[in-house]
Amino acid sequence: MINKKDLIKSILIFLICIPLSYIFYWFVSLRIINIVYYIDTLPKGIFLYFCHIILFYFLTKVVFRIKLLNFEKIILILTYFIFLLLCFFDRVYIGERVINLNQFDLINTVYNNGIIVLLLNIAVFCPFYTAIKWINKNIKPKIAFIIFFLFALSIEIIQFFTMSGIFDVIDISLYVIGYYLGFLIYKYVLFEE
Numbered sequence: 001m002i003n004k005k006d007l008i009k010s011i012l013i014f015l016i017c018i019p020l021s022y023i024f025y026w027f028v029s030l031r032i033i034n035i036v037y038y039i040d041t042l043p044k045g046i047f048l049y050f051c052h053i054i055l056f057y058f059l060t061k062v063v064f065r066i067k068l069l070n071f072e073k074i075i076l077i078l079t080y081f082i083f084l085l086l087c088f089f090d091r092v093y094i095g096e097r098v099i100n101l102n103q104f105d106l107i108n109t110v111y112n113n114g115i116i117v118l119l120l121n122i123a124v125f126c127p128f129y130t131a132i133k134w135i136n137k138n139i140k141p142k143i144a145f146i147i148f149f150l151f152a153l154s155i156e157i158i159q160f161f162t163m164s165g166i167f168d169v170i171d172i173s174l175y176v177i178g179y180y181l182g183f184l185i186y187k188y189v190l191f192e193e
Contacts, residue, residue: 125178
């Protein structure tokens with residue numbers, strides 16, 4: 001049962017996050033997003049703004065040590081996985097199948113794509129461990145990693161076959177870094193373990 005006081009507190013935080021996240025979205029995020037992603041429809045723009053609201057809401061609750069309600073966790077998980085789908089599959093069709101198995105080609109990747117793309121590849125998987133733990137809090141870290149790795153590998157394989165991206169082992173390595181950063185955040189910042 002949801003405590004009325006907690007619900008009112010959550011609603012107030014959510015209402016405060018709406019304008020704050022809009023300012024951040026408009027003046028900071030869009031400049032970064034436009035480097036790597038083309039927002040060509042109003043629903044995409046609205047969804048990305050909604051992601052900002054959810055992110056600000058979550059961060060506010062974490063900073064002020066306010067417990068997340070179960071339905072809030074569900075909304076966060078759904079938003080996160082829809083965001084992942086947009087990140088990896090709503091792209092420009094490249095029209096060829098490319099495989100990069102050279103793990104040491106990182107300098108070329110930075111030169112061609114920029115450091116922001118590298119950092120975003122790391123950041124996009126930071127919430128993954130938290131999402132898995134919220135879905136099943138009893139899951140062992142090794143099993144969670146296997147699920148993550150199969151998910152990350154699937155993304156690269158699907159991008160290769162649909163020609164919406166290349167199969168790149170560097171990307172998988174960056175995803176792993178993001179996953180482990182998220183693991184540490186879950187363990188030492190969220191204090192949920």
